[in-house]
Amino acid sequence: xxxxxxxxxxxxxxxxxxxxxxxxxxxxxxxxxxxxxxxxxxxxxxxxxxxxxxxxxxxxxxxxxxxxxxxxxxxxxxxxxxxxxxxxxxxxxxxxxxxxxxxxxxxxxxxxxxxxxxxxxxxxxxxxxxxxxxxxxxxxxxxxxxxxxxxxxxxxxxxxxxxxxxxxxxxxxxxxxxxxxxxxxxxxxxxxxxxxxxxxxxxxxxxxxxxxxxxxxxxxxxxxxxxxxxxxxxxxxxxxxxxxxxxxxxxxxxxxxxxxxxxxxxxxxxxxxxxxxxxxxxxxxxxxxxxxxxxxxxxxxxxxxxxxxxxxxxxxxxxxxxxxxxxxxxxxxxxxxxxxxxxxxxxxxxxxxxxxxxxxxxxxxxxxxxxxxxxxxxxxx
Numbered sequence: 001x002x003x004x005x006x007x008x009x010x011x012x013x014x015x016x017x018x019x020x021x022x023x024x025x026x027x028x029x030x031x032x033x034x035x036x037x038x039x040x041x042x043x044x045x046x047x048x049x050x051x052x053x054x055x056x057x058x059x060x061x062x063x064x065x066x067x068x069x070x071x072x073x074x075x076x077x078x079x080x081x082x083x084x085x086x087x088x089x090x091x092x093x094x095x096x097x098x099x100x101x102x103x104x105x106x107x108x109x110x111x112x113x114x115x116x117x118x119x120x121x122x123x124x125x126x127x128x129x130x131x132x133x134x135x136x137x138x139x140x141x142x143x144x145x146x147x148x149x150x151x152x153x154x155x156x157x158x159x160x161x162x163x164x165x166x167x168x169x170x171x172x173x174x175x176x177x178x179x180x181x182x183x184x185x186x187x188x189x190x191x192x193x194x195x196x197x198x199x200x201x202x203x204x205x206x207x208x209x210x211x212x213x214x215x216x217x218x219x220x221x222x223x224x225x226x227x228x229x230x231x232x233x234x235x236x237x238x239x240x241x242x243x244x245x246x247x248x249x250x251x252x253x254x255x256x257x258x259x260x261x262x263x264x265x266x267x268x269x270x271x272x273x274x275x276x277x278x279x280x281x282x283x284x285x286x287x288x289x290x291x292x293x294x295x296x297x298x299x300x301x302x303x304x305x306x307x308x309x310x311x312x313x314x315x316x317x318x319x320x321x322x323x324x325x326x327x328x329x330x331x332x333x334x335x336x337x338x339x340x341x342x343x344x345x346x347x348x349x350x351x352x353x354x355x356x357x358x359x360x361x362x363x364x365x366x367x368x369x370x371x372x373x374x375x376x377x378x379x380x381x
Contacts, residue, residue, distance in 0.1 A: 038254025296333030
């Protein structure tokens with residue numbers, strides 16, 4: 001059993017007005033640009049649709065892209081109240097001696113956790129990364145365990161973290177898809193701290209260093225995220241941008257130069273914005289249909305998504321977009337808010353393009369004896 005939903009009535013008036021504009025701009029979708037990278041991926045942040053990819057599941061050395069996870073773990077600990085931005089972190093000799101890019105902290109100094117996190121994000125300080133790891137977990141090796149635990153929780157199935165810096169190790173690897181997943185989590189869970197990724201420069205110990213993400217200076221829509229480079233990893237960049245309310249994130253790994261990683265990332269972002277558009281189709285927690293529920297203390301069950309549902313389609317194809325609700329068979333009480341009771345299926349023309357869970361948006365308890373008896377008879381017919 002399935003029911004067609006009047007999508008054009010359920011979407012907002014402003015979205016419909018937008019559709020009148022984009023219908024006139026329909027263009028064919030070409031293949032993605034040829035990208036000179038060992039692995040890459042372009043994703044719409046809200047809908048999760050992959051717009052371009054190559055070798056996206058190949059484990060590669062990530063260099064300083066690792067630090068996206070380093071900061072994420074610290075922010076999770078911060079959210080749980082285990083640490084504070086005002087914590088004065090004692091700098092160990094190990095942190096001070098760590099090679100590669102530096103924040104230039106000094107052994108024995110006490111530095112606020114906030115300063116260290118900005119040193120990791122903006123200056124890509126390996127010394128700051130180790131200091132953060134030691135403060136959170138006592139030792140960098142223990143911190144790596146936390147990194148892997150969060151990776152598994154987020155669904156990063158093909159990544160393995162051994163350190164907080166991204167310094168080379170053949171077994172320290174991530175994939176372009178996993179890094180995109182992690183970046184989405186940072187943006188979604190910590191928007192107030194994600195803003196730090198757009199800081200153009202940061203000064204510590206009298207030394208000012210510029211953010212290595214040159215797209216921050218070249219493209220005003222770009223607001224993050226992180227660069228990385230080692231001889232083994234090549235030049236890497238995760239870039240995220242917002243244009244007209246649509247956020248895209250690109251990941252390029254293993255390019256040949258600093259200019260190449262910026263150029264290839266820009267090409268991916270421009271491709272995505274030129275040929276695709278994203279719409280907020282249904283609001284989370286708002287019913288899209290009311291279904292019959294049996295043997296309950298009521299006969300009606302409001303059904304819809306538990307979170308906002310976004311759909312990404314080729315630009316100019318909005319008029320062909322529709323949705324239907326497919327209940328998962330007969331619904332019997334009791335049910336609890338959030339229980340999956342079917343699917344919302346988006347179609348473009350005759351082709352299904354996206355399926356999302358449809359959930360009960362109310363608690364319905366078991367009905368009394370008479371209600372159950374009446375419904376038992378009704379169901380026979």
